[in-house]
Amino acid sequence: MTTQSSSIIIDGKLVAKKIRDEIASEVARIKGSTGIVPGLAVILVGSRKDSQTYVRNKKKACEEVGIESFEATLPEDCTEEDIIKHISDFNSNPSVHGILVQLPLPQHINEEKILNAVTIEKDVDGFHPLNIGRLAMQGRDPLFVPCTPKGCMELLHRYNIEIKGKRAVVIGRSNIVGMPAALLLQRANATISIVHSKTKNPEEIIRQADILISAAGVPNLVRGSWLKPGAVVIDVGINAVDDSESPRGYKLVGDVCFGEASSVASAITPVPGGVGPMTIAMLLSNTLSSVKRIHDLK
Numbered sequence: 276m277t278t279q280s281s282s283i284i285i286d287g288k289l290v291a292k293k294i295r296d297e298i299a300s301e302v303a304r305i306k307g308s309t310g311i312v313p314g315l316a317v318i319l320v321g322s323r324k325d326s327q328t329y330v331r332n333k334k335k336a337c338e339e340v341g342i343e344s345f346e347a348t349l350p351e352d353c354t355e356e357d358i359i360k361h362i363s364d365f366n367s368n369p370s371v372h373g374i375l376v377q378l379p380l381p382q383h384i385n386e387e388k389i390l391n392a393v394t395i396e397k398d399v400d401g402f403h404p405l406n407i408g409r410l411a412m413q414g415r416d417p418l419f420v421p422c423t424p425k426g427c428m429e430l431l432h433r434y435n436i437e438i439k440g441k442r443a444v445v446i447g448r449s450n451i452v453g454m455p456a457a458l459l460l461q462r463a464n465a466t467i468s469i470v471h472s473k474t475k476n477p478e479e480i481i482r483q484a485d486i487l488i489s490a491a492g493v494p495n496l497v498r499g500s501w502l503k504p505g506a507v508v509i510d511v512g513i514n515a516v517d518d519s520e521s522p523r524g525y526k527l528v529g530d531v532c533f534g535e536a537s538s539v540a541s542a543i544t545p546v547p548g549g550v551g552p553m554t555i556a557m558l559l560s561n562t563l564s565s566v567k568r569i570h571d572l573k
């Protein structure tokens with residue numbers, strides 16, 4: 276027997292599966308009663324292998340829950356106008372309820388201009404500035420919340436972790452994860468701090484966290500000794516590090532030293548199998564809420 280306490284492992288894979296099952300039965304119910312099939316359109320520009328893999332996984336996840344997928348694949352050297360033309364078509368296509376533009380876009384494309392072109396009613400990625408702006412404001416509600424931070428919150432909720440009044444620290448301030456995660460925690464009435472590359476005393480701030488969401492993209496950045504005993508740790512990092520024992524030559528690790536942290540934290544997400552599977556589940560969930568809003572369904 277060991278006297279060292281060990282944390283609850285937050286099983287994102289299991290939760291994501293449960294959510295996908297819930298969505299599948301909702302999609303079937305809507306189809307049965309109204310004949311409406313939810314549709315998700317993905318725009319892929321260029322031929323990055325990682326982006327192609329994400330898009331393929333999204334398509335497969337849609338199929339599994341009965342959401343119809345639409346795809347536009349454009350060459351690396353296409354123009355902003357080409358992309359916007361496809362977005363406009365999807366904006367006005369009544370069979371499409373969600374549109375996402377796979378990021379990153381090629382260097383010569385202005386990302387802001389492209390994301391602004393997606394109608395906010397179909398902005399299932401939640402990246403439109405109007406949706407982000409509403410997320411930041413009291414008394415306003417965004418139509419969609421970005422999928423990865425929404426997945427983090429969903430894990431906290433499904434594991435009955437109280438957020439109100441807690442100290443929450445977010446590592447990273449990206450538009451896609453860190454910033455919206457901090458806004459969501461604040462909306463849930465936590466007191467938030469954001470730690471980033473220019474923060475002078477990151478350890479000191481992180482040690483105050485009752486809830487830590489890390490989206491730094493730095494392998495094993497957060498040591499067990501940086502955590503407050505009993506903290507809840509949500510690790511968004513998915514970092515490839517060399518591993519001679521793996522046939523692939525690498526393995527995936529989070530931003531947090533899992534071995535060290537799991538004897539200090541009260542609950543922690545593993546990498547892989549934590550936040551990762553939640554992102555696509557939230558994309559499907561956003562697509563389902565979109566179809567319900569557009570058609571005023573219960």
Ligand SMILES: *[C@@H]1O[C@H](CO)[C@@H](O)[C@H](O)[C@H]1NC(C)=O
Binds near residue numbers: 439462463464
């Ligand atoms: C957060 O606090 C506000 C203001 O007291 C309250 O209206 C709201 O319901 C709270 N939300 C949560 C999730 O606790």
